[in-house]
Amino acid sequence: MAKLALLQLLPIFVTAVVVVLVAAAPDHKEHLNHNGLGPERLTHLHFYFHDSVSGKNPSAIRVAAAPTTDHSPSLFGLVMMADDLLTQGPEPTSKLVGRAHGLYGSASKEELGLIMAMSYCFTDGVYNGSTLSVMGLNSAAHPVREMPIVGGTGVFRFARGVALAKTYWVNFTSGDAIVEYNVTVVHY
Numbered sequence: 257m258a259k260l261a262l263l264q265l266l267p268i269f270v271t272a273v274v275v276v277l278v279a280a281a282p283d284h285k286e287h288l289n290h291n292g293l294g295p296e297r298l299t300h301l302h303f304y305f306h307d308s309v310s311g312k313n314p315s316a317i318r319v320a321a322a323p324t325t326d327h328s329p330s331l332f333g334l335v336m337m338a339d340d341l342l343t344q345g346p347e348p349t350s351k352l353v354g355r356a357h358g359l360y361g362s363a364s365k366e367e368l369g370l371i372m373a374m375s376y377c378f379t380d381g382v383y384n385g386s387t388l389s390v391m392g393l394n395s396a397a398h399p400v401r402e403m404p405i406v407g408g409t410g411v412f413r414f415a416r417g418v419a420l421a422k423t424y425w426v427n428f429t430s431g432d433a434i435v436e437y438n439v440t441v442v443h444y
């Protein structure tokens with residue numbers, strides 16, 4: 257009796273399996289086609305980041321600190337808001353290619369370690385209007401730092417990659433700095 261019932265149900269099972277296969281088929285195809293996003297691209301960007309914290313018109317300003325920040329050798333607890341210029345070459349007068357908007361803050365007690373939460377907004381050529389999001393620790397005292405690129409917009413939609421940063425020039429008295437960037441991103 258149980259065997260007969262099972263046999264009667266068999267066509268239903270078969271139909272169910274076929275339906276599942278048919279339903280899964282387009283998904284599989286779309287997956288192979290990167291969900292319809294088009295081909296994956298690799299882009300390298302090279303630019304200079306100008307962080308000016310002194311003078312009459314600084315590009316990065318102190319917005320918060322802990323009572324102990326100024327006694328900390330690494331300025332632990334300091335939070336800065338930045339609208340830093342990105343240029344093609346190292347000179348401040350070099351061609352503007354974008355701006356880095358966002359926050360960085362001292363998140364390390366042992367050495368200078370800046371947690372970066374910034375949107376790099378490009379304004380030049382094909383990248384005009386496109387952005388990359390940097391999120392990670394910038395061990396600013398090291399010669400070369402590596403920071404994650406966690407996303408992007410415009411031509412950089414679905415971006416992921418890394419930014420290598422190297423201090424090109426720094427005034428240790430004022431804190432002003434120019435930083436060279438090499439960014440490598442995969443996007444669609």
Ligand SMILES: *[C@@H]1O[C@H](CO)[C@@H](O)[C@H](O)[C@H]1NC(C)=O
Nearest residue numbers: 378379380381382383384385
């Ligand atoms: C970038 O795009 C904006 C808005 O579309 C436009 O006003 C501006 O002139 C463009 N800049 C460059 C350098 O192409």
Ligand SMILES: *[C@@H]1O[C@H](CO)[C@@H](O)[C@H](O)[C@H]1NC(C)=O
Nearest residue numbers: 302400420421422436437438
């Ligand atoms: C960026 O790449 C250039 C060319 O390979 C190299 O000379 C420079 O040192 C690199 N800078 C950084 C910060 O990686």
Ligand SMILES: *[C@@H]1O[C@H](CO)[C@@H](O)[C@H](O)[C@H]1NC(C)=O
Nearest residue numbers: 310311427428429430431432
């Ligand atoms: C470094 O910064 C100090 C303080 O703002 C300034 O007096 C000095 O001229 C700067 N040095 C250079 C080389 O820009």
